[in-house]
Each structure stands twice: as structure tokens, then as C-alpha cells.
Amino acid sequence: MAVRRIARLGEPGLRRVASKIEAEQFGSAGLQALVNDLIETMRAVSGAGLAAPQIFENVAVCVIEVKKNTRYPMFPEIPLSVLVNPVLTPLPGHHGSIAIFEGCLSVPGLRGRVVRPRAVQLSALTPTGEPIERQVIGVEAAILQHEVDHLLGSLFVDKADPRSLTFLEEFEQFVPVEERVTEQL
Ligand code: NI
Numbered sequence: 553m554a555v556r557r558i559a560r561l562g563e564p565g566l567r568r569v570a571s572k573i574e575a576e577q578f579g580s581a582g583l584q585a586l587v588n589d590l591i592e593t594m595r596a597v598s599g600a601g602l603a604a605p606q607i608f609e610n611v612a613v614c615v616i617e618v619k620k621n622t623r624y625p626m627f628p629e630i631p632l633s634v635l636v637n638p639v640l641t642p643l644p645g646h647h648g649s650i651a652i653f654e655g656c657l658s659v660p661g662l663r664g665r666v667v668r669p670r671a672v673q674l675s676a677l678t679p680t681g682e683p684i685e686r687q688v689i690g691v692e693a694a695i696l697q698h699e700v701d702h703l704l705g706s707l708f709v710d711k712a713d714p715r716s717l718t719f720l721e722e723f724e725q726f727v728p729v730e731e732r733v734t735e736q737l
Contacts, residue, residue, distance in 0.1 A: 553588045555596040556607040561659045561707065565605050570612040570703040572637045578681035583613070587634050587679050590615045598623045599657050600630075601695050603702030606658050612637045613679075614699040616692070623655065626732050630692050635684065638676035640700050643687060647671035648737040650694050653716070653727055654708040663723045664712025668697050670735055691733060 559566050577583050586609055594602040594615055600623070601616035618630040650670040653663045672693045676684040688696055698708055709717070718727065 553585075553592045556589050556593045558593065558597070558657050559606050559608055561709070563608075563658070565608055565610055566658055566702070566707060567705045568605065568610055569705050570603075570605055570610050572612050573677075575681075578636070578677065578679065583636075583679050586611070586613060587615070591617075591632070591634070597657055600624050600627060601699040602657065603699045605702055605705075612703045614638065614703060616695050616699055618691075618695075626729065627691050627695075630695070633684075633696075634679060635674070635676040635696075635699075636679055638674060638696070638700050638703070640672045640674055640697060642669045643671040643673055647689065648735060650690060650733070650735045652691070652694050653718075653723060653732050654694075654698055654712065655720070656698070656708050658702075659707060659709060661720050662709070663718050663720060663727075664709060664714075665716035666694075666698075666708050666711045666713075668694050668711075670694075670737075672696065690735065 590602050600618050603614040604611050613636050615634050617632040618627045648670040649667050651667045654666045655663045671689045
């Protein structure tokens with residue numbers, strides 16, 4: 553296990569579509585080592601999630617977890633998910649939207665308001681190839697979308713309202729707590 557260096561905005565690898573993990577790689581020591589590094593790195597830097605391209609690995613693997621997170625004190629606790637080849641689709645029916653002042657370990661010091669679907673269907677595999685199918689709603693759905701965007705070469709600054717962009721110090725000073733996460737039904 554190792555805490556890995558994190559790619560920053562401008563690194564070309566952050567703009568590539570990640571390769572899917574191939575069938576023969578499931579259950580391999582290499583894939584498990586990558587997952588361990590993702591988890592260790594995410595926890596070391598208090599991320600709410602981390603995608604493999606952010607540690608210079610161009611494959612479709614990401615992790616999310618929130619445990620009393622100092623970077624996002626307004627987030628609920630979310631158990632660890634390890635997702636291989638994740639695909640998100642909006643849930644059918646009307647489930648509203650969620651807007652969060654997002655940040656990203658690859659865009660240090662910046663926050664910006666991103667509006668996303670509030671509910672998604674997650675289809676993914678575990679590192680040993682077991683299927684994961686579940687509906688995700690609210691903050692966890694937004695975090696998942698942020699991480700899966702990384703696997704598609706997209707960063708939150710692509711989707712944030714440009715006029716909402718703010719450095720962290722100004723975010724703390726000027727964005728009221730009640731505006732940091734808002735859900736619209
Ligand atoms: Ni990110």
C-alpha cells in the first residue's frame with residue numbers, strides 16, 4: 553500500500569477516457585494493489601472519493617467514502633464503495649436535482665457549484681468481479697457522478713457555474729453553510 557501522488561488540473565491523463573478493467577484482471581493482485589492505493593491515498597488527503605486517473609492510472613476504478621470529512625464537514629457519512637467499470641444512469645421518473653459546491657483533489661483550493669441529477673442507478677463490479685446494482689440518492693449520488701466523470705475525462709470545473717467558482721478561503725467566508733448543499737425536488 554502506498555499514498556500516491558495526485559495528478560493536478562492540466563495533467564493530460566485527467567482528460568482521457570479510462571480503459572475498462574478486462575475480465576482476466578478481476579481478482580488479480582495488481583487490481584487489488586491499485587484499489588488499496590486509491591483507498592489509502594483518499595484517506596490520507598481527506599478526499600470524499602478518488603478515481604484511478606487521479607493517481608496516474610488510466611483505468612475505470614474509483615472509490616468513495618465519507619467519514620467525518622474535514623474537507624466536507626457538511627456531508628453525511630457514506631460507507632466505502634470500491635467500484636470497477638462503473639456506469640451511472642438517471643433513475644426513471646422525477647427525482648429532482650442536487651447542487652453542491654464541489655471541490656477536487658486534482659483542482660486544489662477551488663470550489664464551484666455543480667447541479668446534478670439527485671438520483672442515479674449504479675451498475676458496477678467489485679474488484680473480484682461481483683456485480684453491484686443499486687440506486688443512489690442525494691450527496692452520495694453527486695459524489696458518484698463526480699468520480700465517474702473522472703473516468704470519462706471530465707472535471708467538476710467543466711460543469712460548475714463559472715460565476716460560482718471560489719477559492720477555499722473565500723468559500724468559507726462568503727458561501728453560507730445552508731447554500732453548500734441544496735436539493736431540489
Ligand atoms: Ni475529483
